[in-house]
Amino acid sequence: MASIPLRSFIKGVCWETISFILTFFAVYLVYGNFIDSLKFSLVLTTIKILLFFIHERLWKKMRWGKYHIINGREVFEKARKRRKRVRK
Numbered sequence: 001m002a003s004i005p006l007r008s009f010i011k012g013v014c015w016e017t018i019s020f021i022l023t024f025f026a027v028y029l030v031y032g033n034f035i036d037s038l039k040f041s042l043v044l045t046t047i048k049i050l051l052f053f054i055h056e057r058l059w060k061k062m063r064w065g066k067y068h069i070i071n072g073r074e075v076f077e078k079a080r081k082r083r084k085r086v087r088k
Contacts, residue, residue: 005057012052020045
């Protein structure tokens with residue numbers, strides 16, 4: 001099953017929205033400053049969305065642990081073995 005990069009981005013934004021709310025309230029409880037809590041949470045959330053997107057796309061490229069259903073059976077993909085190049 002394939003997915004497009006936009007799916008990974010939307011997935012990251014959805015999760016980080018929840019994370020943003022939790023981070024904002026935690027920072028606000030500690031420091032008691034609404035504006036600073038908002039700034040900190042926005043910067044952190046932006047960084048985390050970007051890193052999540054990169055992480056998600058890298059995992060998408062890995063073949064390890066993926067399978068296909070062929071004739072009703074799960075067929076796992078094997079990791080590619082790197083062959084050593086022999087220099088002449």
